[in-house]
Amino acid sequence: MEKEAIIQVKDLTSEHGDNLILDNVSFDVFRKEILVIAGSSGCGKSTLLRHMVGLDIPVSGKILINGIDITSCDEAAFLSVLKKIGILFQSSALLGSMTIADNVALPILEYSGLPESFIQDIVRMKLCMVDLAGYEDYFPSELSGGMKKRAGLARALALNPEILFLDEPSAGLDPIVSAEIDELILHINKSIGTTIIIVTHELESIFHVAQRVVMLDKKTKGIIAEGTPEHLKNHSGIPFVRQFFNRTK
Amino acid sequence: MKKPEQLSSPLYDISEKENGEITIHLKERIDIYKSASILKNLTLLIKTKSPFSMTIDLAGVTYLDDYGALLLFKLKNLITAKKGGFNIINADTRANKTLSMVDPDSYRRPVADKGKNPANIFVHLGKSTIETASNLRFLISFFGSVVISMVHVLFHPKSLRIDDTLLCMKKTGVDALPIVGLISFLLGLIMAFVSSIQLQDFGANIYVASLVALVMVFELGPIMTAIIVSGRSGSAFAAEIGSMKISEEIDALFTMGFNPTLFLAVPKIVALIIVVPILTFFSDIFAIAGGLVVGVLMLDLTPTSYMSQTLETLTLFDVLWGMFKSSIFAVLIASVGCLRGFQAHGDAASVGNAATSAVVSGIFLIILFDSIFAVIRCYW
Numbered sequence A: 001m002e003k004e005a006i007i008q009v010k011d012l013t014s015e016h017g018d019n020l021i022l023d024n025v026s027f028d029v030f031r032k033e034i035l036v037i038a039g040s041s042g043c044g045k046s047t048l049l050r051h052m053v054g055l056d057i058p059v060s061g062k063i064l065i066n067g068i069d070i071t072s073c074d075e076a077a078f079l080s081v082l083k084k085i086g087i088l089f090q091s092s093a094l095l096g097s098m099t100i101a102d103n104v105a106l107p108i109l110e111y112s113g114l115p116e117s118f119i120q121d122i123v124r125m126k127l128c129m130v131d132l133a134g135y136e137d138y139f140p141s142e143l144s145g146g147m148k149k150r151a152g153l154a155r156a157l158a159l160n161p162e163i164l165f166l167d168e169p170s171a172g173l174d175p176i177v178s179a180e181i182d183e184l185i186l187h188i189n190k191s192i193g194t195t196i197i198i199v200t201h202e203l204e205s206i207f208h209v210a211q212r213v214v215m216l217d218k219k220t221k222g223i224i225a226e227g228t229p230e231h232l233k234n235h236s237g238i239p240f241v242r243q244f245f246n247r248t249k
Numbered sequence B: 001m002k003k004p005e006q007l008s009s010p011l012y013d014i015s016e017k018e019n020g021e022i023t024i025h026l027k028e029r030i031d032i033y034k035s036a037s038i039l040k041n042l043t044l045l046i047k048t049k050s051p052f053s054m055t056i057d058l059a060g061v062t063y064l065d066d067y068g069a070l071l072l073f074k075l076k077n078l079i080t081a082k083k084g085g086f087n088i089i090n091a092d093t094r095a096n097k098t099l100s101m102v103d104p105d106s107y108r109r110p111v112a113d114k115g116k117n118p119a120n121i122f123v124h125l126g127k128s129t130i131e132t133a134s135n136l137r138f139l140i141s142f143f144g145s146v147v148i149s150m151v152h153v154l155f156h157p158k159s160l161r162i163d164d165t166l167l168c169m170k171k172t173g174v175d176a177l178p179i180v181g182l183i184s185f186l187l188g189l190i191m192a193f194v195s196s197i198q199l200q201d202f203g204a205n206i207y208v209a210s211l212v213a214l215v216m217v218f219e220l221g222p223i224m225t226a227i228i229v230s231g232r233s234g235s236a237f238a239a240e241i242g243s244m245k246i247s248e249e250i251d252a253l254f255t256m257g258f259n260p261t262l263f264l265a266v267p268k269i270v271a272l273i274i275v276v277p278i279l280t281f282f283s284d285i286f287a288i289a290g291g292l293v294v295g296v297l298m299l300d301l302t303p304t305s306y307m308s309q310t311l312e313t314l315t316l317f318d319v320l321w322g323m324f325k326s327s328i329f330a331v332l333i334a335s336v337g338c339l340r341g342f343q344a345h346g347d348a349a350s351v352g353n354a355a356t357s358a359v360v361s362g363i364f365l366i367i368l369f370d371s372i373f374a375v376i377r378c379y380w
């Protein structure tokens, strides 16, 4: 794999009010890799993700996606970046006033110019991919949490983005579906070379899908470890990291 | 071989054999952004030429995703519908895998289709009757639970969530004072103006004071205050409770053993019962001040004569009657706001609807009850 950085996070510092959440975080995401951002609950993983997709502006630092600094670029450049990324939010964030099919079709209608019947088929395929075939006409409020998550994933995948951000994709899913999602992530990564950034602390899926793990820590408010999951599990010099990956106290 | 110029495109090359066999050489990325124009061009080509057979050459393709694959399927369907042949050549393993995954026919649903809704007028009629009936039931049971909770609070004052009540009083009362004061002042001003046009002709300037005082204290003070509070706070109650409802917060309260009415509605109702009469009283004062300004500046009345005329016109009972009415309005505003919130279900739009209908029904109830009060007063 060629090591070309598609996302560069440089000296990112983030605060919520007066609370320092992330302090001088820097790392790269390489093209076509699957990167997991791990860490204990509340350490700022979602916050980091929100910065990486330009939802929150950091106190200081830069985030470059394809070489464009999304913390300071103009509207048009930012829009071009947004077209290339897909995001699955922790709370799914489906639009409640639309059916599942319309939710997935929304970005496709906006950007593709394809005819209606084509879009219907694509939407059906995307929903089938996440095991939601037949639920096209359901509203989000009529689905379970796990189903909403999968519908959100289908929407994130709608435009076949170059970069996919997933915030806890398998939280709230049963083991079988969650394994299927892992397979899906691997498949997407392999077949169309999508760069995937996953926030999760599910060890099983980390070991299954992650090519590299960046681990955040609540105390130091930064990255305490980085590497393959096997390396962190067996050879990390930091006891906390070994505990995390071995599930011990 | 010849090349049809009119249908070539930068996205692909076309070669055509004498026997009507067309080969499309696709190039580079076939993705969501290219699919639309390729589909449009080739559909046109197939329609105009009705080729005997079409071959898609993927040799030059570097990237093919499910959009591209579905595109090829659509073309295949078009051709086979015209009894033409279709094949794909030079697909690498990755393209083959994508193609094999994309078979729209295998996605012909329905697995978990919802019960279809036949457009039958009787079904609709029955449905809306049932809906109305259950709404009515909910309304009655809600007001029942409000009454029970209020009585409960009366006998167990400790069960009132006092902090919430105080906060709510601040938000609905103190924060509303500037707007209530301003609007009432202007109303007093307007009324004094308009009435003076008539009364001046009779030299009865002094009765401007009586008129402003009576109209404001009897009617407009309570009504305007109630309408402002309904718009400010009734809608806020509905939105707050509605969004708690759709995010299951109310269910959580219920399962923890709280009575949602007692927990959420009663503090708001109590707060408004205390605050709205006070606001009404302020509204009366501001309106009289507005009248006074017009009286003194334009009608050559002295402040003393204006005030003594005002005091002569009003009795304490009138003022208290106005405040009593407004406490009833307060109950209506708060309960209807909370009711609409509790009725919200489903999505974010229902919270918006709850807020809207809280204001609409609030204002309607205010006017309705005010007419009832007017009749009572008349036959007293």
Ligand SMILES: Nc1ncnc2c1ncn2[C@@H]1O[C@H](COP(=O)(O)OP(=O)(O)O)[C@@H](O)[C@H]1O
Residues within 6 Å of the ligand: A016, A017, A019, A021, A039, A040, A041, A042, A043, A044, A045, A046, A047, A048
């Ligand atoms: N909107 C907010 N306002 C204030 N603090 C917040 C907000 N969102 C998150 N935080 C704080 O930021 C920290 C990181 O949160 P988050 O990124 O959501 O954690 P996680 O790693 O579990 O996703 C937490 O300590 C949380 O309390």
Ligand SMILES: [Mg+2]
Residues within 6 Å of the ligand: A045, A046, A047, A090, A167
């Ligand atoms: Mg999170």
